[in-house]
Amino acid sequence: MPLSKAGGDVFGVIPTRLKKLEVAHTELTDLHETQDMHTRKALMESxxxxxLILPxxxxxxxxxxxxxxxxxLGIHxxxxxxxNAEGYFDGLVKFTEDSIQYDFVRKSSLKLFKVCNEIDSCIEMLERFFEED
Incomplete structure (x- = not known):
């Protein structure tokens, strides 16, 4: 069942070029079309x-x-x-840890994101974050 039918709002952001190449999702609350990928990412951030980064x-x-x-950089x-469903991002987490060992990334940068292994734990972390806010 699409999230919008479950009571949530679902927003999509797609560049015009990709909209022409791919099938744009039709069961969204709102679909924003942008001129390019950079504009897309900036709009998604705003x-x-x-x-929540999925595999x-x-x-x-x-x-x-x-x-x-x-x-x-403090932009947001x-x-x-x-x-990290089924360990999909294990290599990425290891890469991050190795980057710290080689002094390319500060150890404090690990606090910029959280890793969860199941969707339920991600949802719980999100809820806790917004309860604290």
Missing amino acids: LSDAF GGFGTLDEFFEILTWRQ DKPIFLL
């Missing part, structure tokens, strides 16, 4: 209260690292959660 490909990694870098202070 519309979001938090970021995905290069585009997902690009968006994760950009939103993570923006948080590191929104929580970022990485859903």
Whole structure:
């Protein structure tokens, strides 16, 4: 069942070029169309209260690292959660730890995002974050 039918609002943001190449999701509360990927990411950041990164490909990694870098630079202070379902992001977590060992990343940067192994734990962390706010 689409989230919007379950009582939530679902917003999509898609560049015109991708909208023409892919099938845009039709069961959204609202679909925003942008001129390019950079504008898409900026709009997604402004519309979001938090970021939940699901397993995905290069585009997902690009968006994760950009939103993570923006948080590191103080452009936003929104929580970022990485859903490590079935250990999908184990290599990424190891890469981050190795980057700290090689002094390319500060240890404090690990606090910029949280890793959860199941969707329920991600939801619980999100709820706790917004209860504290």
